[in-house]
Amino acid sequence: MALKVELKPNERIIIGQVVIRNDEQRTRFFIEGEAPILREKDILTAASADSPAKKIYFAIQLMYLTQDTTHQHEIYFQLVRDFLQAAPSSLAYMTEINNTILSGELYKALKAAKKLIAYEAELIANATRV
Template identity: 85%
Template structure:
């Protein structure tokens, strides 16, 4: 079964190793086959990875899009160690991400990393109040 994708004007999508940018009008197309796909709203650039949790998300994103995700494992685990040392309360979120990575479900690992980013934002907000 094909995946139906609708792109807004000027919206980008990554399919495999290729970035596709839509033209001026809304477009619908169908993707058949197996390739990693990320819509623009889910893409994080190196420049926008400005917090530790976002850097973890970026490492997972690179794993998801890579032909060999193991190249990013060392970076990912170093970032996670540093994050847990700074915020041990984030361990349940990291466990969820790790379980997704170990079960080779990198797309769901990305979704779990979004929760980690939200949790990090809560921690920062709480720290500002104190």
């Protein structure tokens, strides 16, 4: 079954390791076959990965795009160790992320990492209130 994708004007999408940018008009196309796909709203750049949780997301994103869980392996686990040391309360989030990576579901790991980013923002907001 083909995946239907609609792109807004000038929106970007990554298919495999290729970035595609739409022109000035809304576009619809169908993707047949298997390839890692990320819409612009789900893409983090190295520059925009400006927090520990976002760096974890970025490492998972690179794993997903290369379809290789060993890619970024050492960096990922160092980031996770550092995050857990700073915020032990994040263990449930990390467990979910790790389990999805171990089961080969890297897109689901990205979704779980988005929850970690939201949790990190919550922790920072609570810390600044005190």
